[in-house]
Amino acid sequence: MNINTKTALFLTGYKAKLFESLQNSLVPRSKAFTPLQKQQSKDLVNRLLSDQSESSKRKLAIFFILIDLFAVLTNGKTFIKLTDEKKHELLQTFFDSPFSLLRKGFWGLNTLARMGVYGQKELHAEIGYRLRSTNHE
Amino acid sequence: MNSAISSITELSYDIVIVGSGAGGGTVAKELSDLCAQGFKIALLELGPRLKPEDNTREELPMARQYYFNSGGFQTTTQDMTLAFAKGLGGSSNVYTGVTFKLPESAVKKWNVPGISLDDLDPRMEKYLKENGAHFEDEININKNNQLFKGGCQKLGWHVDQFQINTRNCIGLGTCNLGCARGAKQGTAVVQIPQAERNGVEVITLCKVERIEGDTVIASVGRSNKSECRIKAKKIILCAGAINTPAILMRSFGKTFNPVIGRYLTLHPAMIMAADHEVEVNGTEGPPKNYYSDQFVKDDRFLLESCMYFPFSFARNLVGFGADIDELVHRYPYLQMVIALVLDEAYAHNRVSINSQGEAQVHYKLDNKIQQTFVKASRATARLMFSAGASRVHVPGASKFFIKSNEVTQLDQVINETQFKLGQTTIASAHLMGGCRMGESADSSVTNSWGKVHGHKHLYVADGSLFPGCSEVNPYLTIMALADRVAEGVRKDILSEQL
Numbered sequence: 235m236n237i238n239t240k241t242a243l244f245l246t247g248y249k250a251k252l253f254e255s256l257q258n259s260l261v262p263r264s265k266a267f268t269p270l271q272k273q274q275s276k277d278l279v280n281r282l283l284s285d286q287s288e289s290s291k292r293k294l295a296i297f298f299i300l301i302d303l304f305a306v307l308t309n310g311k312t313f314i315k316l317t318d319e320k321k322h323e324l325l326q327t328f329f330d331s332p333f334s335l336l337r338k339g340f341w342g343l344n345t346l347a348r349m350g351v352y353g354q355k356e357l358h359a360e361i362g363y364r365l366r367s368t369n370h371e
Numbered sequence: 372m373n374s375a376i377s378s379i380t381e382l383s384y385d386i387v388i389v390g391s392g393a394g395g396g397t398v399a400k401e402l403s404d405l406c407a408q409g410f411k412i413a414l415l416e417l418g419p420r421l422k423p424e425d426n427t428r429e430e431l432p433m434a435r436q437y438y439f440n441s442g443g444f445q446t447t448t449q450d451m452t453l454a455f456a457k458g459l460g461g462s463s464n465v466y467t468g469v470t471f472k473l474p475e476s477a478v479k480k481w482n483v484p485g486i487s488l489d490d491l492d493p494r495m496e497k498y499l500k501e502n503g504a505h506f507e508d509e510i511n512i513n514k515n516n517q518l519f520k521g522g523c524q525k526l527g528w529h530v531d532q533f534q535i536n537t538r539n540c541i542g543l544g545t546c547n548l549g550c551a552r553g554a555k556q557g558t559a560v561v562q563i564p565q566a567e568r569n570g571v572e573v574i575t576l577c578k579v580e581r582i583e584g585d586t587v588i589a590s591v592g593r594s595n596k597s598e599c600r601i602k603a604k605k606i607i608l609c610a611g612a613i614n615t616p617a618i619l620m621r622s623f624g625k626t627f628n629p630v631i632g633r634y635l636t637l638h639p640a641m642i643m644a645a646d647h648e649v650e651v652n653g654t655e656g657p658p659k660n661y662y663s664d665q666f667v668k669d670d671r672f673l674l675e676s677c678m679y680f681p682f683s684f685a686r687n688l689v690g691f692g693a694d695i696d697e698l699v700h701r702y703p704y705l706q707m708v709i710a711l712v713l714d715e716a717y718a719h720n721r722v723s724i725n726s727q728g729e730a731q732v733h734y735k736l737d738n739k740i741q742q743t744f745v746k747a748s749r750a751t752a753r754l755m756f757s758a759g760a761s762r763v764h765v766p767g768a769s770k771f772f773i774k775s776n777e778v779t780q781l782d783q784v785i786n787e788t789q790f791k792l793g794q795t796t797i798a799s800a801h802l803m804g805g806c807r808m809g810e811s812a813d814s815s816v817t818n819s820w821g822k823v824h825g826h827k828h829l830y831v832a833d834g835s836l837f838p839g840c841s842e843v844n845p846y847l848t849i850m851a852l853a854d855r856v857a858e859g860v861r862k863d864i865l866s867e868q869l
Contacts, residue, residue: 334793337793342449345796349682353682366542
């Protein structure tokens, strides 16, 4: 996978772990990922983000911090350590927030999580998406 | 033909055309016969020359290859995503071939002296023929489209077929990712090859930074590092509704004209899905054939059949968790419909540039648009149930799935309090305005021939000319206006020769 190496990868270290945990809640299919699929998911997200502005990446990084901060304030634990039920509750708070800024931040994260799953062409057969042969008459 | 300029930093042409989509490709072809009279014409394109055989039809790689920001360019308020393309042929590579004539109602609203259907209709007819526009044979129309038509008919709604401009299409269904067969008759297939045969020089990977007097300043090559100064007697900007205003602002300042970048209209759109018990297989065959203008007059939205790829589809779903997976895994059974809001042109909806000179889009999804979306959600749910859906998923609903036994409660289940910006994916692929035509420099950027007010040598020939939305898919209108601009440029440059 050809990722722009001029900029640092976004999903590394703790951010990568947090994203994986968020993705598992947002798109549960990702829980059953093989190690290769997990890597592929991260690569897809990193590849997209490598072309985005520093400002966009900064906003996403702040949103990650906000999620963890909110998790600690409401549950005394970081997001990764919450139960599945608590994770869902917390994400619902962001999804349905009265503040549009939080909803939009959630939308961005949710979109990346979905891209990491359904952007993988290896999963397309599973969902029944088939490319018609170019030799079709 | 980057080799033509690899060792040269200064070039000179009679006519330079910036952008190669529906506008630029048309202008290049229409003016190309001037090459036989000794005129030198160059067509500049920011992206590369893309070949059908290099098109893998894979969703993410092709989105990255064909679209600005991989198709994810966001407005400043981050509640709408804009899809516009790069590469020789521009956005005419990636639309679904849907061919609509500009309706009289839109022309009347535009209210630009000189712009009438009498003037535009023959031009549109010319491109209908040139681009092989035709009504798809019934036998090639897939189930997704049949469901749309049948659903509308059962409800007594007006539904009609639109023409698509393809030749030798084998129904790969991946039109929005470019055509892997070269069947779609975009400018890279029809107009640009003709222009090149007539002598127009094409320079790809050429990013126009600004215009200084009679010189286009561009950076050329993948690294965008070698500067190229291209002198021209006539410069025609066809970089689209986002980039044409941005180039003008980078060149002459943000306020050189009071309406530069303003009155942007986008046909904000959302995609909805229905689950059927029978296979729909919407990816097989031409993706779009039918539309319903039942709600255009009173409610200002247009419904069209549509089909999207796994991730593009998934990102349109409202919510998160197991429901998302469940619906995506019903992919072969899904009917899809797109609703386009026919938005009003307001000065506050605009293109600007940031401190780096990059284009930014400011667009307010106001209450009226949100209310229209709710009406469109209800109408689409009715259409889908009428077509036999077992359950539907639409924005603005109080639940992820609405079941068929709830069809009588749609007005309660789908309502304005449930429709929240940031929860719903709203997108646009119809970018119009920003350099609107008109009579005076106080209220427009160009005259009705696309000539920029106050600039004898500078023209615009793309979707940015629209004073308001086109009410239909805009590519044919862009071509007709570009044809008109080319006619004006021809007259000007020939008269200046005398």
